[in-house]
Amino acid sequence: MIKRYLSFLAPIISFLLLLFVWEMTVNFQSIPKYILPAPTDIFTSLLLNYSDLLRSTFITFRITFFAFTIASLLAIFIAILFSQSKIIELSLYPIAVIFQVTPVVAIAPLILIWVGLDNAEYAILILAVIVAFFPVLANANLGIRSVERNLCELFSLYEANRFQRLFKLQLPYALPFILTGMKTSIGLALIGSVVAEFVAGSGTSTGLAWRIIEAGNRLDVPKLFAALILLVLLGIILFLIMSLLEKTLLKRWDIDKS
């Protein structure tokens, strides 16, 4: 029981301790706000700019959510295509790997030119999709291919058709793998949308990354930290939602996949 409370309380206490040491250090050393603001300054900035920051958080969330959804659906669809034809897999997998290994900052200008400077949000969305896509594809592909031989033979014995095999065996079997990929992907979608906004963003898309750039340019470091905190919180919330979804969907699965 004590251990349970301790595992919950220990990180909170150490975090509060860190904030306290931070606050004290900044105050006693008289460190200027534009170098390192105290936690209270950051909190004050968060309250003063909450309307702007919340709107930006929502924009970043919206791009992340759409990028994650599009990337997941596209990756699962392509993994299904791979499972149906070895030729398709051999043809398309290298292209997927090329997208995975190409740094998003390197292709951002190109995407921005293609979608037009007025549609920076679309460019950010496309870039975030590219970043988030591969983990789901790799895991879904692995999951579909990992179906036990005996189960495949069972379906062959009853002459299951392609669709029965896919929907009654391969996809449900691959679900834990897909969800693992999605858990990685949701974090990458957020990172992708922030990085993409850094390189392709403009005044037309004012997500959190834009707020960070703007605050940095004005040396408004407390606001920069406030935006950063919201970004971290958004990442944690998205990860927790994904973990909850995974736990709910995999309730029926044995830990060792029976």
Add this chain to the structure above:
Amino acid sequence: MFKFNKIYKEYDTPILGPLSLDIKKNSFVSILGSSGAGKSTLLRLASGLIKPTSGSVEYFNNRKPNIGFVFQDPTLLPWRSVIDNVLLPTELTFKNKKVSKEKAYFWLSKVGLEGKENYLPNQLSGGQKMRVSIARAMVQDCSLLLMDEPFAALDEVSRNKLEDDLLDIWKKNKLTVLFVTHSVTEAVYLAERVLVMSSSPGKILDDVFITEKKLRDDGQQSNEFFSKINYLTNILKKESNE
């Protein structure tokens, strides 16, 4: 029931045969042999899951019977309840849902899992999972039951109970059973006929019919039962020494 006609199977190396074999309808045949003797390959050839490199499998009246397959692992789908696992073959073959459900309930009660229909596989013991697997094999009114070391991973008590239940199912349902095992005792206890296979490539080393009474009137195993076990054990020992 069916015949193996000069059947031969190879992948990169010869696995099985050439061998010819006649399996009578309603018989219970055990297949014994060391690892790599091609016992599982023989079952897969009988089921049509794999094709022979040469030779043929001839079914009675040239009609493939309804086949049930029980693997060494229960091979249940973890996301499906017990009843849904049993119903799987009927779903895949588009059988009438209502009739299939009645049959599934019937077979689950036959294998002693009444009341556990809505359990998930991870809520069952190893023996219970194997019972679900047997019920799934039987739900399509199969006439040929192929079993690939189904009780190998079970403890002795569960194993003995399942052996008795299997014998009961075989006797009452006019089944032909092909049962692969490593256990000589199990093979003799269950079968009317035991095939001993040699390895690399797998061939029939001996074909032993068990016509003697296995149990005495007091329920204990008979002397004939033990002499058959000794005989088969000696063949296997000799084969492993060669």
